[in-house]
Amino acid sequence: MKLAVVSAGLSSPSSTRLLADRLTAATLGHLDAEPQVMEVRELATEIAQHLVTGFPPARLAAALDTVAAADGLIAVTPVFAASYSGLFKSFFDLIDKDALTGKPVLLGATGGTARHSLVTEHALRPLFTHLRAQVQPTAVYAASQDWGEQGLARRITRAGTELAHAMRPAAPHTTPGTAAALAPRSPTGAITSADPANAIRTVPFEQRLAALRAD
Template sequence: MTVRTIAVVTAGLSQPSSTRLLADRLADATRAALADEVTVEVIELRDFALDVTNNMIAGFPSPRLREAIDTVTRADGLIAVTPVFTASYSGLFKSFFDVLDKEALEGKPVLLAATGGTERHSLVLDFALRPLFAYLRANPVATGVYAASSDWGGALQERVERAAKELAALVNAMPEAKPDDEFTSVPFAQLLAGN
């Protein structure tokens, strides 16, 4: 049986967070929709805020941020969930994806989701998140999931399940990820030495 990995990037700042709650629902629905065995790895971006900032300034990830980046790039599929601030994704969410290599998500199936206080911000999925992931050459599923404060009922779960099935279909259509030993990092000193 194939073991698939789904990485979940959630940018909620509070704890508990409605963004994390939505991410968990999407992960559970995706796990149920996949025929294969599934490992879900969650990355809470608030735990990496300083690491992301330091990476942007210095140009190098800390070991723990490197591990988070590797989790996302090696995963068979990605669930990316952000709260909406000022009609767009959060700065922390954007900064994390800014530190990825621009080709790291090429062709990767991605489920896009966002949370916000009102329904007025639901277009963030199409006018902010889709362009970001198009630039990264990822492969977003057709159904994005937006959850306003008043949305936590039956209709939300229907959208969650539809989007999860779309992600599962794309993940199942992908070839299996390469073993970890094919994704070794080259130490910076070795790069400088030209070896």
């Protein structure tokens, strides 16, 4: 199972990458998956070339393929002008229109003030809903003053748990009557057991009819 992590922080180190790493750790605490982290700032030149030429350089193509092939995605952006960054948006503009359909996605954002805490809901969530992703209920915004606070830690844990559960394969669902419908049957149509020790003794209809006639 593969987990793609997209961090759009512009500095190194950055709070955006820190949040992405903590969300990844929270997810992997409940799921055995291989994380693949992509720093969008390292792909800035390739993104610009693709936007101009229409052809992705090899490194960008590999990153786009990684996101498309992943079983789940964590996407984290810094806040610029009360929305996601232009570099973050440009990267996801290049994703194939069907690549995120049904894919579990955990959203995160970082900013300098709590006033932008709703950016995950009014900017990020609509973007990924448009891409038909399965956006998780809990999105995490981290302002500068949030680091080290228990509230942020709890939100990260809850969000990671939600993504882990969404990425797990669904258990087979058996509807009422399915077991009987799939049970082995004798040539006469009577349900039998695959295990001889638990076999149900059946009497063909012809034998029962003959017995009644004999009486």
